[in-house]
Amino acid sequence: MTERNVLETRVRALYLARNVNDLDTMMAQLDPDFSFRIVGTGRLSAMALAVNTPETVRSSFAALVENWDLSEMEMVGCYADGDTIVVHRAGFVRYIPTQARERTEIIDKFSFRDSRIVDLTEFVDTLFVAETIGLLNEPAVA
Known part of the structure; x- marks a missing residue:
């Protein structure tokens, strides 16, 4: 088990990257066997599909970076259990193609092997994502 501060x-x-x-x-933070998925149904298209090869991970990350600005998200909690870190983030997310910006929260569950990230499972507000990318006919009323 690796020390929490290293993880x-x-x-x-x-x-930061x-x-x-x-x-x-x-990509340098990741183990070669890294896998990633956003928890959600297939209605979220490729966003909710697990990726687990360097090529598909890089492609998925590139699409996320191109479409979603998370630079206003802050870590509000970080919890460790052995080689697992769970991070609670909150702040504003911007969908770059339409400039839609909304306050939301994300939970990331990281698993590590030899101090490298081997798995990331991300829990997002899937209704917000579906509305923002146009999967729903009418946005929810605030």
């Missing part, structure tokens, strides 16, 4: 440093490095759209640094 947290790796997570923070991934978030994500905020400046640095795919190479993002």
Whole structure:
């Protein structure tokens, strides 16, 4: 088991790279066997499909960086259990194609092996995503 601060440093490095759209640094934080998925149904299209090869991970991350600005998200909690880190983030997310911007929360569950991220499962507000990318006919009333 790796010390918590080493794992947290790796997570923070991934978030910082994500905020400046640095795919190479993002990929450098990951184990070669890394897998990623956003929890959701197939209605969220490719966003909710698990990816687990360097090529599909890079492609998925590139699409996310191109379409979603998370630079206004902040870590509001970080919890560790062995080689697992769970991060609670909150703040504004911007959908770049339409400039839609909304306050939301995200939970990220990271699993590690040899101090490298081997799995990331992300829990997002899927209704917000579906509305924002146009999967629903009418947005919810606030």
